[in-house]
Structure formats: C-alpha cells, structure tokens
Amino acid sequence: MSKAPVLTPRAEDFPRWYQDLINKAELADNGPVRGTMVIRPYGYGLWERMQAEMDRRIKETGTQNAYFPLLIPQSYLTREADHVEGFAPELAVVTHGGGKELEEPAVVRPTSETIINEYFSKWVQSYRDLPLLINQWANVVRWELRPRLFLRTSEFLWQEGHTAHATYEEARDFAAHIQRNVYGDFLEHVLAVDFVSGRKTAKERFAGALNTLTLESMMGDGKALQMATSHELGQNFAKAFNTRYLSKDGVQEYVWQTSWGSTTRMIGALAMTHGDDNGLRIPPRLAHIQAVVLAIKGDDAVLAKVRELSDRLKAAGLRVHVDDRTDIPFGRRAVDWELKGVPVRIEIGPRDLAGGTAMLARRIPGGKEPVAIDSLVHVLPGTLEEDQALLLKQSRERRESRTTDVSTIDEAVEATSAGGWARIPWAVLGEDGEAKLAEHAVTVRCLVAEDGAVPDADDAPGNVAVVARAY
Amino acid sequence: MSKAPVLTPRAEDFPRWYQDLINKAELADNGPVRGTMVIRPYGYGLWERMQAEMDRRIKETGTQNAYFPLLIPQSYLTREADHVEGFAPELAVVTHGGGKELEEPAVVRPTSETIINEYFSKWVQSYRDLPLLINQWANVVRWELRPRLFLRTSEFLWQEGHTAHATYEEARDFAAHIQRNVYGDFLEHVLAVDFVSGRKTAKERFAGALNTLTLESMMGDGKALQMATSHELGQNFAKAFNTRYLSKDGVQEYVWQTSWGSTTRMIGALAMTHGDDNGLRIPPRLAHIQAVVLAIKGDDAVLAKVRELSDRLKAAGLRVHVDDRTDIPFGRRAVDWELKGVPVRIEIGPRDLAGGTAMLARRIPGGKEPVAIDSLVHVLPGTLEEDQALLLKQSRERRESRTTDVSTIDEAVEATSAGGWARIPWAVLGEDGEAKLAEHAVTVRCLVAEDGAVPDADDAPGNVAVVARAY
Numbered sequence: 027m028s029k030a031p032v033l034t035p036r037a038e039d040f041p042r043w044y045q046d047l048i049n050k051a052e053l054a055d056n057g058p059v060r061g062t063m064v065i066r067p068y069g070y071g072l073w074e075r076m077q078a079e080m081d082r083r084i085k086e087t088g089t090q091n092a093y094f095p096l097l098i099p100q101s102y103l104t105r106e107a108d109h110v111e112g113f114a115p116e117l118a119v120v121t122h123g124g125g126k127e128l129e130e131p132a133v134v135r136p137t138s139e140t141i142i143n144e145y146f147s148k149w150v151q152s153y154r155d156l157p158l159l160i161n162q163w164a165n166v167v168r169w170e171l172r173p174r175l176f177l178r179t180s181e182f183l184w185q186e187g188h189t190a191h192a193t194y195e196e197a198r199d200f201a202a203h204i205q206r207n208v209y210g211d212f213l214e215h216v217l218a219v220d221f222v223s224g225r226k227t228a229k230e231r232f233a234g235a236l237n238t239l240t241l242e243s244m245m246g247d248g249k250a251l252q253m254a255t256s257h258e259l260g261q262n263f264a265k266a267f268n269t270r271y272l273s274k275d276g277v278q279e280y281v282w283q284t285s286w287g288s289t290t291r292m293i294g295a296l297a298m299t300h301g302d303d304n305g306l307r308i309p310p311r312l313a314h315i316q317a318v319v320l321a322i323k324g325d326d327a328v329l330a331k332v333r334e335l336s337d338r339l340k341a342a343g344l345r346v347h348v349d350d351r352t353d354i355p356f357g358r359r360a361v362d363w364e365l366k367g368v369p370v371r372i373e374i375g376p377r378d379l380a381g382g383t384a385m386l387a388r389r390i391p392g393g394k395e396p397v398a399i400d401s402l403v404h405v406l407p408g409t410l411e412e413d414q415a416l417l418l419k420q421s422r423e424r425r426e427s428r429t430t431d432v433s434t435i436d437e438a439v440e441a442t443s444a445g446g447w448a449r450i451p452w453a454v455l456g457e458d459g460e461a462k463l464a465e466h467a468v469t470v471r472c473l474v475a476e477d478g479a480v481p482d483a484d485d486a487p488g489n490v491a492v493v494a495r496a497y
Numbered sequence: 498m499s500k501a502p503v504l505t506p507r508a509e510d511f512p513r514w515y516q517d518l519i520n521k522a523e524l525a526d527n528g529p530v531r532g533t534m535v536i537r538p539y540g541y542g543l544w545e546r547m548q549a550e551m552d553r554r555i556k557e558t559g560t561q562n563a564y565f566p567l568l569i570p571q572s573y574l575t576r577e578a579d580h581v582e583g584f585a586p587e588l589a590v591v592t593h594g595g596g597k598e599l600e601e602p603a604v605v606r607p608t609s610e611t612i613i614n615e616y617f618s619k620w621v622q623s624y625r626d627l628p629l630l631i632n633q634w635a636n637v638v639r640w641e642l643r644p645r646l647f648l649r650t651s652e653f654l655w656q657e658g659h660t661a662h663a664t665y666e667e668a669r670d671f672a673a674h675i676q677r678n679v680y681g682d683f684l685e686h687v688l689a690v691d692f693v694s695g696r697k698t699a700k701e702r703f704a705g706a707l708n709t710l711t712l713e714s715m716m717g718d719g720k721a722l723q724m725a726t727s728h729e730l731g732q733n734f735a736k737a738f739n740t741r742y743l744s745k746d747g748v749q750e751y752v753w754q755t756s757w758g759s760t761t762r763m764i765g766a767l768a769m770t771h772g773d774d775n776g777l778r779i780p781p782r783l784a785h786i787q788a789v790v791l792a793i794k795g796d797d798a799v800l801a802k803v804r805e806l807s808d809r810l811k812a813a814g815l816r817v818h819v820d821d822r823t824d825i826p827f828g829r830r831a832v833d834w835e836l837k838g839v840p841v842r843i844e845i846g847p848r849d850l851a852g853g854t855a856m857l858a859r860r861i862p863g864g865k866e867p868v869a870i871d872s873l874v875h876v877l878p879g880t881l882e883e884d885q886a887l888l889l890k891q892s893r894e895r896r897e898s899r900t901t902d903v904s905t906i907d908e909a910v911e912a913t914s915a916g917g918w919a920r921i922p923w924a925v926l927g928e929d930g931e932a933k934l935a936e937h938a939v940t941v942r943c944l945v946a947e948d949g950a951v952p953d954a955d956d957a958p959g960n961v962a963v964v965a966r967a968y
Contacts (some may be wrong), residue, residue: 055616055619055744057568057612057957058566058567058569058570058573058615059566059570059603060594062566062567062568063566063918064563064564064565064566064616065563065564066563067561067631070562070563070564071561071562073564074562074598078862085784090538090542091538091541091542091545092535092536092538092540092541093535093541094528094535094656095528095530095532095533095534095535095650095652096531096533096605096636096638096652097528097533097589097638097652098529098530099530100528102529104915114596115595115596116595117593117594117595117596118568118591118593118594118595118603119591119592119593119594120589120590120591120592120605121590121592122588122589122590122592123588123589123592123651124586124588124589124641124642125585125586125588125642127642132530132589141528143534144527144529144828148526153825154822154825160538160764164636165635165636166566167567169595169596170595170596171595180568180594181562181566181568181606183568195679246718290798325856338912341943353625354625367549390681405890444853452869463708475772
C-alpha cells in the first residue's frame with residue numbers, strides 16, 4: 027500500500043502543486059481583500075533573509091535607505107504620461123480620510139517614482155548633490171484580477187531603488203551595476219537560481235522608462251519568471267517634476283535617473299525553481315533554518331544531546347532549530363521539515379545515542395545516513411556548501427536543456443508550448459513576430475547579445491530574443 | 498558680533514526648535530498628503546538601528562515576524578464595538594480598486610488586531626498551538642488633523658506584536674514581559690531615555706483592551722510622551738473572531754491575547770529628550786554613525802590618514818563615517834555634524850598630522866581637545882560608553898527634578914503648567930479629577946504603585962497618578 031502523496035505531483039498539475047506547497051509549507055495564506063496575502067512566519071523568515079542579503083549588497087553600492095509616504099496625490103501620477111497609462115488600471119484609491127471625503131483622492135503607491143521625484147527636485151540643487159542614491163523597503167498595491175500567492179498579489183513587499191545622476195552614461199552604468207552586482211550576485215550566490223540577464227523590448231518596458239534590464243529565470247515547469255528589473259528612466263520624470271541641478275559649468279540641467287526593484291515574488295520563484303514533489307528545498311545560504319536537530323523520543327538523554335548538539339552547531343555559526351515536539355509523531359514531523367525544505371535534518375533517538383551517531387537526512391540531494399554526532403560540526407559547513415552548489419547546477423541545467431535555438435516563429439511557439447524557452451534572432455522575430463507570439467501567450471522575456479551579454483540597443487546586430495510563456 | 502543661532506533656542510520656542518531641528522538635521526520632511534512624512538536617510542538610519550535592536554529583543558521572547566495585509570475589510574473593524582468606536586474617526590478608506598468601485602470598502606490598517614484575529618482563528622486549534630507569538634514591522638495610517646513630524650503623522654512605521662495564550666495569567670505576564678524586557682530594556686540601554694512604567698486609566702486605554710501598560714518619558718520642555726504600550730486584550734477579540742482552542746481537558750476555550758507596539762515616534766522622542774540648542778545628541782549605542790572622521794583640508798597626507806584611521810576604527814567595531822568633502826567649508830561641516838548629533842567628531846588637518854594628533858570633539862558632554870591619533874582606537878569605546886551613560890543620567894535627572902508630589906488637583910494643574918510632571922494619589926484624583934485636569938489639557942499619563950511598580954489594578958491602594966501635559 028503506497029501512501030497518498032503530501033502534495034499533488036508536479037507532473038500532474040504544476041499550478042496545483044504550487045498552491046499545495048505554499049499552503050502546506052506554511053508560507054502564506056490568501057488575505058480577505060481580493061489578491062492580498064498573509065505571509066506566515068516561515069515564509070516571512072525567508073523574506074527577512076532575502077532582505078538582509080539584498081540590503082547589504084544595495085548599501086555596498088553607496089545607496090542609502092529612506093522612506094516615502096504610502097499615499098500619493100492622484101495628480102502626481104498623471105504628470106508622466108506613459109507612467110499613468112501603465113498604472114491607472116491597477117490603482118487602489120483612498121477617497122475618504124478622517125471621516126470626510128478628500129478634496130483630492132490619494133492613490134496607494136503602486137511604485138514611487140512620482141513622489142520620490144517631488145522630493146528629489148527639492149534635495150538636488152547642485153552637481154555636489156549627485157549622485158543621489160536612495161532605496162526603500164516598502165509595501166505597494168497593484169490591483170490584481172488573477173492573483174496567485176507571491177507571484178501576483180494586490181499588495182506585495184519589495185525594495186525600490188531610485189537614483190539621480192549628472193549624466194546619461196552614469197545612470198545607464200548604475201542601472202547595469204545594480205542588475206549585475208545586486209540582483210545577479212544575489213540570485214547566483216544566495217538563491218542559487220540561474221538566470222538570463224537581458225534587456226526588455228519596447229513592449230515590455232517599465233511605464234516611463236527608456237530601457238528596462240531584467241533577470242529571467244526558468245521555473246520547474248519550463249515557464250519564465252521575471253526576477254528583478256532595473257530601469258533607465260532617462261530624464262522623463264526629471265522633466266515632469268523639474269528635477270534639475272546646477273552643473274560645474276553653471277548651467278541648469280535635468281538629472282538622469284534609474285529605478286530598480288525586487289519583490290516577495292522571489293519567494294514564489296524559490297519554490298518553483300527548487301521545489302520537488304516532497305516540498306521546498308531551501309538553499310543553505312538563504313535558509314533561516316539550515317539544520318533542524320530532531321529528538322525522535324522525549325527521553326531525557328536524547329533531549330540533552332539534541333540541545334547540546336544544537337548549541338555546538340550554533341556556536342559554529344550555523345542557523346539551527348531544535349524540534350523537541352515529541353508529542354507529535356516523528357513521521358509527521360519529518361514530513362513537515364521535508365515540506366519546509368530545511369537543508370539538513372539531524373535525527374537523534376535512544377538507539378543512535380548508544381552508538382554516538384545520528385541520522386543525517388539531506389533534503390537537497392536526498393538520502394539519509396548515519397554519522398558520528400561529534401563529526402557534525404566539522405562536516406556540516408561543507409555539506410551545506412555542496413548542496414548550495416547543487417541547486418544552482420540543477421537550475422542551470424534545467425534552463426540549458428530546455429532552451430531551444432529556433433529560426434522561425436512557428437518553431438518558437440512549438441518549443442515554448444512543450445514547456446521550455448526558445449531563442450530566436452530578434453532580426454527574424456521583430457515587433458510583428460512579438461505580436462504573433464502574444465497570440466499564443468508567449469512573450470519576449472528579454473533580448474541578449476550573441477555572446478550572452480546585455481545588448482546596448484534593441485536593434486544591435488546579432489541580438490537574440492529569449493521567448494517563453496511566463497508567470 | 499555673535500552669529501545667529503542655527504536653531505531657534507529651546508527656551509524661546511520649543512515647538513519651533515523641534516521643527517527646525519527635524520528639518521536641518523535632515524531627519525524628515527512633510528509629505529504631500531496631509532500628515533504624511535518622508536523619512537530622509539539620516540532619520541531612516543536611526544530607525545533601522547532602532548528596528549535591529551528591538552527586533553533582537555522581540556525575537557528573544559520567542560516571537561516570530563510575519564506580515565498581514567495593509568487593506569482590511571471595513572466590516573472586520575465593526576466586530577469589536579470599542580475598537581471601531583476608537584478608530585473610526587481616523588480611518589483612511591479605499592473605495593476604488595482596479596478602476597472599479599469596490600463591493601465592500603477596505604480600510605488602510607490603523608492597527609491589525611482584527612485581521613490578525615481572523616487568521617489566528619484558523620491557525621489555533623489546540624493547546625499545542627499556544628502560545629502563538631507574532632510580530633510585524635509595518636506602516637499604518639491614522640488620519641491626523643494636527644500633524645507634527647514623527648510625533649503625530651497620518652502614516653507611521655511601527656512594530657505591532659500580537660499574541661494568543663491559554664490563560665489570562667499567561668497573557669498578562671507576557672504583556673508585562675514585553676513592557677519590561679523589550680521596551681524598557683531598549684529605552685534604558687539603547688535610547689538612553691528615562692521613563693516611568695505604569696498602567697493607563699480606563700479613559701486612556703487602547704480601544705478594545707482590558708488594560709494598557711505604558712512607558713512615559715519626559716521631553717526637554719517637561720511634557721510627557723508615550724513611548725510604547727503593551728495591551729492585555731482579554732478575550733474581547735477572541736470572542737469577536739471566534740479564536741478558540743481545544744484545551745488539554747478537551748474543552749473549547751477562547752484564547753487570551755495581548756498586543757503591543759512602538760513607532761517612529763521614538764525618533765521624535767529621541768530628538769526632544771537629548772537635543773540641545775545646537776542639534777541632536779544621538780546615544781552612541783543607537784547611532785548609525787558613532788564617529789565621523791573629518792578631513793579639514795583636501796591634502797593627500799590628511800586624506801590618507803583620515804581613511805587609515807577610519808579603517809582602524811571600523812575594524813575595532815565602531816560605526817564610522819569619513820567626511821572628506823573638503824570643497825565645503827570646514828565650519829559648515831562641523832555645524833552640520835553637531836546638528837546631526839554624531840557622538841564624536843575627529844578632525845584632522847595638516848598641522849595635526851605633524852604632531853600625530855587630532856582634535857576630538859565630543860557632542861554629548863561638549864568640548865574639544867587634542868588626542869594622539871594612535872590612541873583613539875583604545876580610547877573611543879570607553880568615551881562612547883561614558884557619553885551613553887551621561888545621556889541617561891541627564892534624562893533621569895530632568896524627570897526627577899521636574900516632578901512634584903502634590904495633594905490637590907489645583908496643585909497638579911499648577912505644577913504641570915510650569916512645565917513638569919505632578920504625582921497625585923489616585924484616590925484623591927479619581928475619574929472626576931481626571932476630567933477636571935483634561936480642561937487644562939493635563940492627562941493622567943499612568944498609574945504607578947507606591948513603590949514605583951506597575952499596579953495590578955486601577956484602584957489598588959496607594960496608586961499614584963503621574964499627570965502631565967503630553968504630546
């Protein structure tokens with residue numbers, strides 16, 4: 027008799043598997059207002075670690091954190107024409123405050139370019155005030171008609187960076203720097219999620235930007251997910267908000283700007299990249315619990331050993347959780363930790379104690395074997411680094427094996443329908459081809475240069491379009 | 498010829514001094530929607546340090562962070578009668594989302610007891626699920642008609658803790674534990690702000706609570722500011738949201754709850770407690786910049802020494818900022834760091850270099866003296882701890898010297914009008930007296946027991962009311 031699976035298998039129904047997983051691993055619940063979400067402690071613990079790792083990288087670029095208001099006068103959004111066109115359909119509007127109808131409705135920020143430019147225009151006076159490098163960690167609201175937890179929610183958490191520079195080149199280079207050294211570095215070295223880095227086509231650009239850089243990753247079902255974007259805003263917002271500086275030559279010039287963001291969507295990406303039919307697999311460098319030390323029975327000697335081992339591992343710098351809930355059956359707890367994707371589980375029972383060993387269960391490669399308890403403090407750091415590397419390798423191999431080079435639009439539709447990505451010369455595809463792909467729900471995720479670099483222009487010779495179905 | 502003061506002197510106009518200070522120290526600006534604020538990088542840096550110190554203490558209690566939605570269905574608020582009565586006048590209401598009028602308006606959270614209870618009622622099934630200890634860092638909106646930066650703003654940032662327990666006693670003890678070991682410990686050991694810890698009278702309680710514990714501090718003008726509160730919610734929200742658990746005896750019981758919060762208002766409190774006529778004075782343990790190393794001139798040898806010293810101090814664990822903006826006059830930069838309240842300023846110029854010395858300016862006690870550059874790494878940690886202790890001492894002495902024991906209501910009015918606090922037996926004051934004081938804009942900040950402890954009941958014998966004008 028085989029047990030019923032804990033989750034709907036991925037091969038059977040991937041979206042259902044995802045929904046089961048988010049629910050059973052206790053990452054999040056649906057909120058009462060359509061499209062909102064409750065991030066539960068285990069899910070929020072992942073977000074806290076993401077924030078810490080990203081925040082460090084953001085600060086290393088010289089960027090400082092600040093906080094701008096949630097509520098933006100409706101009129102601000104209309105000052106940049108493309109921007110309001112892009113965001114108007116998604117706005118939540120506050121019409122009443124303090125028991126009265128407001129003279130001017132306020133929108134709940136969907137992003138903060140407008141309100142931030144209002145202040146940049148006050149703070150920036152001279153070239154000495156540049157570059158101005160600001161980031162905020164905040165919640166934003168974009169009304170979502172087809173919500174899915176983490177991936178598309180009416181409210182999400184994110185960081186949004188906003189910078190002002192003296193020249194076009196400096197702004198362009200800064201956007202690229204963030205893309206590579208904050209987002210790329212974080213995805214590769216912490217999330218262990220492989221990606222393709224490229225530029226968006228005109229159709230897919232941020233509303234109000236000259237250029238949008240993106241990092242696109244392949245999920246377990248072969249679909250694409252946009253992981254983070256970095257925009258060159260040119261002088262569009264500067265002109266709309268009159269953000270100018272006095273140059274060294276004594277001339278009033280508009281600043282050149284960037285904005286860039288990454289969101290709680292990365293939690294969904296993590297689940298869909300590394301998850302398997304038994305649950306999550308959390309990369310060790312991200313995990314807020316890297317190892318769980320589990321008492322099989324509530325025996326005094328076992329509990330003492332579990333605590334002693336946990337203390338030793340913590341002292342060695344590992345993030346460790348003790349599971350001493352011995353009134354809950356051992357099997358149920360083991361399944362729960364598998365679901366939650368904790369990288370290693372160390373199980374200790376009375377029989378193990380006698381031999382000075384524990385069972386070491388490794389979630390990422392799978393498998394379970396006895397190890398000497400005293401060796402764990404030496405062995406685990408290497409084990410976790412191996413597992414970290416394995417996740418990145420599997421993620422990379424998936425993308426490589428499921429990406430097809432094609433030369434016609436029909437082939438691109440075929441390759442993406444089978445659950446993969448296609449690469450097609452942009453000179454062959456073009457905007458007309460992009461529109462045709464859209465009829466099949468296939469989009470251009472990004473343009474990359476022949477050598478894999480991020481192209482300087484949409485029409486640079488040799489540009490290749492990476493196309494896929496996407497979340 | 499004496500220079501015009503940088504700030505309006507406190508003795509001349511304290512509210513104006515405060516406003517000048519917040520502006521000139523670049524802590525915050527007014528937002529465009531009435532009562533909202535922009536927290537600038539220097540101000541936000543203080544908040545990040547507050548968050549880190551508080552978050553560590555919150556987690557030490559076993560509490561986990563999570564995140565609940567910003568938008569709450571309007572109907573949730575009405576389920577607890579006192580709660581809706583308290584918050585209805587301050588709500589911001591979203592009536593439109595995604596281009597359509599909503600079927601049910603959503604309120605922007607003014608606090609999250611209601612929405613959190615909706616989920617607690619799903620997550621809590623048995624006594625094994627208790628205690629449930631949750632905190633969130635979030636923004637909230639309470640429409641403010643008389644806004645003042647940090648002290649009363651329509652949007653503010655805060656942490657709100659929400660817990661559910663099996664018994665009344667456990668919930669009561671947990672609320673007291675937070676009050677003492679999170680808030681009290683943080684105020685005393687990090688913010689260096691003296692306080693009186695007590696219980697609120699029925700009139701001043703949180704809307705929906707059985708009891709509210711508070712920490713009250715005296716500002717530079719002798720007024721009181723509520724620093725943080727911790728509420729015993731009893732079973733009020735549990736009954737409104739049907740949050741029940743199966744006890745060990747197999748009986749369905751309502752949980753007992755607490756909630757507790759502290760906000761960006763603490764930044765205002767910091768300014769009004771430690772600030773002087775030259776600006777802020779930031780307690781070293783809080784400061785995100787503990788020492789600024791300042792190059793007086795842009796000489797290569799000076800710049801090299803400034804950087805070398807900064808690196809040595811950083812390596813010793815100090816939070817250091819280099820000021821090498823030698824194109825800005827030295828005097829202007831010195832005034833700016835005084836305004837910003839950085840605890841120590843180390844000034845190095847060509848003449849200092851020759852003697853191997855620097856000028857050490859101490860913001861907290863004041864004064865400036867030459868010190869050997871090589872000794873700074875050994876000297877500074879002790880200097881900073883001395884300064885930390887001095888701020889707490891000054892804060893405590895202010896409260897003690899400006900608090901008067903009185904025995905009549907008239908005396909209480911007189912003492913508080915002169916810019917101080919009064920202590921009056923609660924048995925003398927009572928609710929009638931509380932109403933009379935209110936006519937003079939004087940409120941009961943809290944009740945304390947004769948021995949200074951937090952009383953168990955409003956009417957415990959010997960209770961003393963601490964009364965004051967307040968922010």
